[in-house]
Amino acid sequence: MALVIGLTSPAPAFLRITVRDPMTDRILPVAWRASDFPIAYSVQREAPPRLAAAGSSSPAHLAAVQEAFRTWANAGGGSVRFAFDGLTSLATPGMDGRNTVLFSSDARDFSGPTTLATTLFFVEFPSLDEQEARLREADILINANEPFTLTSPTPAFLRDLQAVVTHEVGHLLGFDHSPVDGSPDSEQRATMFPFNRSGQAEERTLAADDLAGLAAVYPPSGAARSGSIAGRVTNLLGRGLFGALVLAWPLDAPDEGAVGTLSGLSLEQPPGSGAYRLDGLATGRYRIEVREVPRGITAAVFLGEQFDMQLARVPAPQFFAGAPEANSALSLEVSGGDMLRGIDVTLGSRSAVAAPQVQIEPGGFLLASPATAELAITTPLGNEVSDLGSFRLLLDDQTLAEGVQSLLQDGAGLEIERRSASFLRAFVALPSLDPGRHDLVVEISDRRGTRRSARATFLVAEAPPSQLGVETRYLAQGEARLELRLPPAYLVAGTLSDREDMPLPGATLRFTPVDAAPAGQGETSPPVAKTNGDGAFALLLPPALYNLELAEPHAAGRLETPRQPLAVAGPTSLHLRLSGSLPPAPPPAPVPDTILVAGTVRDVIGDELPQALVRLTPSSGAGGTAHGATNSLGRFQIVVPPGRYDVAAFPPLTRPPATHPMEHRLFDQRFQENTELRITLPNGFTMSGQVVDSRGLPLPFANLRLAEHFSGEGLLALSADEAGRFSLPLPAGVYDLDIEPLLDSAAGGRAVPHRIERVIHDADTELSITLPDGILLSGRIVDRQGVRAAFAQVTIRRPPAGSSVGSLRADRNGAFSVALAPGSYFFQIDPASSSGASGGAVRTVVPTARYTEDTPLAVTLQDGVLIRGVVRDISALPLPGARLVFSGIIDETPLIASTTAIRDGSFRLLVPRGAYLLSVLPP
Numbered sequence: 075m076a077l078v079i080g081l082t083s084p085a086p087a088f089l090r091i092t093v094r095d096p097m098t099d100r101i102l103p104v105a106w107r108a109s110d111f112p113i114a115y116s117v118q119r120e121a122p123p124r125l126a127a128a129g130s131s132s133p134a135h136l137a138a139v140q141e142a143f144r145t146w147a148n149a150g151g152g153s154v155r156f157a158f159d160g161l162t163s164l165a166t167p168g169m170d171g172r173n174t175v176l177f178s179s180d181a182r183d184f185s186g187p188t189t190l191a192t193t194l195f196f197v198e199f200p201s202l203d204e205q206e207a208r209l210r211e212a213d214i215l216i217n218a219n220e221p222f223t224l225t226s227p228t229p230a231f232l233r234d235l236q237a238v239v240t241h242e243v244g245h246l247l248g249f250d251h252s253p254v255d256g257s258p259d260s261e262q263r264a265t266m267f268p269f270n271r272s273g274q275a276e277e278r279t280l281a282a283d284d285l286a287g288l289a290a291v292y293p294p295s296g297a298a299r300s301g302s303i304a305g306r307v308t309n310l311l312g313r314g315l316f317g318a319l320v321l322a323w324p325l326d327a328p329d330e331g332a333v334g335t336l337s338g339l340s341l342e343q344p345p346g347s348g349a350y351r352l353d354g355l356a357t358g359r360y361r362i363e364v365r366e367v368p369r370g371i372t373a374a375v376f377l378g379e380q381f382d383m384q385l386a387r388v389p390a391p392q393f394f395a396g397a398p399e400a401n402s403a404l405s406l407e408v409s410g411g412d413m414l415r416g417i418d419v420t421l422g423s424r425s426a427v428a429a430p431q432v433q434i435e436p437g438g439f440l441l442a443s444p445a446t447a448e449l450a451i452t453t454p455l456g457n458e459v460s461d462l463g464s465f466r467l468l469l470d471d472q473t474l475a476e477g478v479q480s481l482l483q484d485g486a487g488l489e490i491e492r493r494s495a496s497f498l499r500a501f502v503a504l505p506s507l508d509p510g511r512h513d514l515v516v517e518i519s520d521r522r523g524t525r526r527s528a529r530a531t532f533l534v535a536e537a538p539p540s541q542l543g544v545e546t547r548y549l550a551q552g553e554a555r556l557e558l559r560l561p562p563a564y565l566v567a568g569t570l571s572d573r574e575d576m577p578l579p580g581a582t583l584r585f586t587p588v589d590a591a592p593a594g595q596g597e598t599s600p601p602v603a604k605t606n607g608d609g610a611f612a613l614l615l616p617p618a619l620y621n622l623e624l625a626e627p628h629a630a631g632r633l634e635t636p637r638q639p640l641a642v643a644g645p646t647s648l649h650l651r652l653s654g655s656l657p658p659a660p661p662p663a664p665v666p667d668t669i670l671v672a673g674t675v676r677d678v679i680g681d682e683l684p685q686a687l688v689r690l691t692p693s694s695g696a697g698g699t700a701h702g703a704t705n706s707l708g709r710f711q712i713v714v715p716p717g718r719y720d721v722a723a724f725p726p727l728t729r730p731p732a733t734h735p736m737e738h739r740l741f742d743q744r745f746q747e748n749t750e751l752r753i754t755l756p757n758g759f760t761m762s763g764q765v766v767d768s769r770g771l772p773l774p775f776a777n778l779r780l781a782e783h784f785s786g787e788g789l790l791a792l793s794a795d796e797a798g799r800f801s802l803p804l805p806a807g808v809y810d811l812d813i814e815p816l817l818d819s820a821a822g823g824r825a826v827p828h829r830i831e832r833v834i835h836d837a838d839t840e841l842s843i844t845l846p847d848g849i850l851l852s853g854r855i856v857d858r859q860g861v862r863a864a865f866a867q868v869t870i871r872r873p874p875a876g877s878s879v880g881s882l883r884a885d886r887n888g889a890f891s892v893a894l895a896p897g898s899y900f901f902q903i904d905p906a907s908s909s910g911a912s913g914g915a916v917r918t919v920v921p922t923a924r925y926t927e928d929t930p931l932a933v934t935l936q937d938g939v940l941i942r943g944v945v946r947d948i949s950a951l952p953l954p955g956a957r958l959v960f961s962g963i964i965d966e967t968p969l970i971a972s973t974t975a976i977r978d979g980s981f982r983l984l985v986p987r988g989a990y991l992l993s994v995l996p997p
Contacts, residue, residue: 090291091250093207095199102207104197105248105291110209112155113246115143115173119161122177122218122796133161135235138224139175142239142278146247149280151294154247167213169196173246175239177218184217186706188684190238190270191216193245212246214239221272221775221795225816226883228275229775229793237277241265244284248291251375253319254283254334255368262331268375282324282331286354301408304351305417307337307364307386312645314338314348315421317385319367322352325359325405326977328955328997336367337386359405362394364419369713389667392421468515567612568648570605577609578652582625587618588639615642622650666747672711673751675704675723677735682708683755685726693718693742716746723753724790725803734760734803758803761833763841765798765813767825772798773815773845783808783832806836813843817870817880817892824848826895852891853931855884855903857915862888863935865906870899873922876968898924905935914938916986919964938984945975945994952979955997962990 090103106113121135143156164174178184184192196211216222216238223232244266252264263276264283280288289300307318316338323332333352340349366388373385393403394417406414467474566585570578586600602625603611619639633650640646675686686704690712702712721740736758765776774796780789789809794800814827826848833841855863868890869881879899883906884890901920916938920931945956956975963969964986973983 090248090287091195091245093197093199095207097199098202102200102205103248104195104207104209106209108153111153112157113173114157114159115175116159116162116164117175118165118177119163120165120177122179122222134224136161138236139239142236142243145240145278145280146243146288149285150288150292151297153292153294154288167194167215169211171211173212175214175216177216179218181219183215188706189217190220190233191242193242209248214242214246216242221793223775225775226275227881228273229777229816232775232793233270233272234275234278237265237275238270240278240280241270244287249284249287252283252334253336253367253371254281254321254332262329264331264334268371283333286333286352286356288354289356290354298357299411300353301355301357301410301412301414302351302353303355303360303362303406303408303414303417304340304349305362305415305419307348307350307419307421309421314346315386316346316348317367317373318348318388318421319365320350320352320419321363321365322355322360323363323400324356325361325997326954327358327974329974332363337364355408357408357410359407361400361403361405362417362419363391363400363403364388364393364421365391369711386421388421392419394419466517468513468517470513471515566603566615566642566646566648568610568646568650570609570611570650570652572652575651577605577607579605579607579609581605581609583611583650584623584625585613585615585620585640586623587620589618617643624652666716668713669716669745670711670713670748671719671745671751672709672749673753674708675710675753675755676708677725677755678757683725683735684708686710686755687724687726688712688753689722689724690714690719691722693720714745718742718744721751721753723755725755734758736803736805758805759835759838760801761804761809761835761839761841762799762801763839763843765794765800765815765843765845767815767823767845768847769823770844771823773825774798775816776845777814777816779812780804781810781812783810804835809833809835811841811843813845814880815845815893817882824850824893826893848893848895849925850891850893850928851925851931852929853889853933855888855890855933855935857905857935858937862886863903863905863915864888866890866935867904867906868892869902869904870894871902873898873900876900894925896926898922901931901933903933903935914940914984916984917964917969918986936986939987940982940984942980942982944979945981946979952977953997954979956981957995957997958983959993959995960985960990961993962988964988 090105092101092103094101117133117136117139119133121133140158143158147154147156159172162172162174164170164172165176165178167174167176192215194213194215195209198208198210200207216235221232222235222238223229224235225232226234228234228237249266251268252266254262254264255267262281264281265277265279266284266287267277270277286300289297290302293300303322307315307320309315314337316336318337319334320337321332321334324330333355335350335352337348337350338346340347340351367385371385391400393400394406397403406417408414466476570581570583572578581604583603583605584600585602601613601615603613605611619641621639622633624633633652640648671690673688675683675688677683682704684704684706686708688702688704688710690700690702692699694717697715697717700712700714702710704710719742721743723738725735725737734757735755738753738755740753765773765778767773774794776794776798777791778794778800779791781787782789789804790802792800792802811830811833812827813830815825824847825845828843828845830841830843833839855866855868857863863884864886866884866888867881868884870879870892871877872879879894880892882890882892900922903918903920905915905917914937915935918933918936920933941960945953945958947953952975954975954977956979957972958975958981959970959972960983961968961970969986969988971983971985973981975981
């Protein structure tokens, strides 16, 4: 047993942080033991100055840190517990037997200048019969140089402290970075995603991926066991792929987001296998999707900076069983404690087969007459047998049984043995047959009309089996069962080149079976394969002998093949070459859907600029603008369609270097293929200054917006630092400045927004900006029972259009206070879901009024109306996952509320009293 120190070792999703045991060389995940809970933690007493709040009875950062620990504890169902162990004067981490949350201004404590926080571990290696390393201590270290805030909503360009600490508590529990991203305003993004967004606080709450990690590693006692899905991600040649993003989407709760991992990072198999494993899945139906990891994420995020491995490229999302799109993808049913294995995804494969599988075993059996044939019928995983659309069984072209009901009921000579919801066997009594060869054909389809068929040829003979020249199985007279299976098929893949060994794209290869039926006697079109841009091809073929030939437009060339005809008896690799006359010139290579524009941004002295912004705008004005930001090495990557673009590069808005780099533009740049740019930002004049209130006190984190005076074009927005200071380089010109304090009277006093026009800037400029005083509006929010509405959201709007002035939250006692310029306003109050107010309180609007002096307000939240019901389809079947959207106007304010029907189609929604337009969207 030994104690070691470890940093956050990247691992995907909740596959957990791992360490290597130096004694046994085993790779082990880390976790706390059940006996270690509750985990005691302490918090550094002194926080960075910018987080200090005047008049606070306790350190301003303490509540945010405690709430981050409570978030994980509340989601763990009692299996994860923490205990606050008080404030500490410690300022450095170390193996001291205490778990601490600390702040550091020393850049050497972090992996890079933009690292927000890190977590250090002390681990005890287990004995040989244990499979986990035990966490003994963990310290969270937060970068005090970063612009953190405690304000909600989070101001632009600032980082939400509670969100960052919530992420680090996940590391403290042994979880590592997750590849599950979401849209900019989506709560489906995992809290453990490696990059935090400024101006956002969604990472305060846990997403489905984080909750799956808790269910897998720290399951609550007595709770239902979670399930798992495992498989491989491969290419058409069967080679495992490393670093493809594998997502399990819950079909019963689509709004909850996906659980994800990366292929090739399973602890059970080597990286080259392409294996993946998704644990912690709740009981229900899931859709498996494979896509590329979000742009900007490299293998180093998950394996450490010393690894420079290429992550898998996935041009388009791929679904389990080769479905072409999400709507037709097969679903998987996961039950508590189950492990679904073999859920493999082959990139590049496309199959429209979503029908039941009909299995027929190859013919050649000896059957006595009469006999009983056995059909093994399997529907797609996750579908019910009742989803079958049609069924027909033919014997020598004569219908024996027809219709789904004949499968589901005891009729038409069928005896049913249901093995599961998606599998059954049907036993069919065959009539007395004459000796000789007979054909048994099964045709079956699903509700979407996708059809499958299979054929079995068998012999009926009166002679003893030993006299037959085929492989036989003796069956008792009058009793015979034949299991019907699909014939096998094997992957045939390879390349095609011309006689100069250059790849030949766009060519068509025809594989004609040697024993194909003569023309006019029920022949079918032979299988074909088309080469891609690299001259490669792949297709599935049943075992047989095939003749190969080249179709138009390259039919003038003659194929040189290793063997002719081609015998397919297993997976086959071919390298074909043209000889003889040259084929016509191949068609031009297709224009790619997207290209990668990458490069480096530097200042005039050659230093890389981290956190610089690069923007690509189509020169034609059509299409959207693409953005990218440089990393710590000044590198950026942006994916766009081919075309002409205007390129604009902007320096970072915080802590600009002394060289004063400023905006630089490149107009009408043509990008037709992957391109590398080197952008050097020119120097400008520095505009700097300080924002203070009427008493001369600095206004921390005040927001400034600059516009060009004569054109009115908005240039940029930035925030002052904790001392109210700002600095940025600008070209010479005349500017207008709009300055706004934070909408929090504790930080801004009575200061209100102010505009400065015609600032002449033709040299380094120093400004002193004083914001005028406004009136103070304060009050308390309660529900109709008089219970204080803690942390209610207050949004202030101007009539008549309702444009927002800003928003803030009431404190834990429901009190709020805000400074505004005299004028007319109305207020919109939304109760917090976690407040102590009555659960029936809903959004309330305080009518428009003119405020010209300090005004106390008393707001009583209205009681709502509970709308509930059931969504059904035209057949009266419940529609789980249906989306219901209620839209209306309440007190002249537009209101949109939505909910989703659950498994039985029912829904519940609390809304204010009023008239609504209801829209129902199918799942």
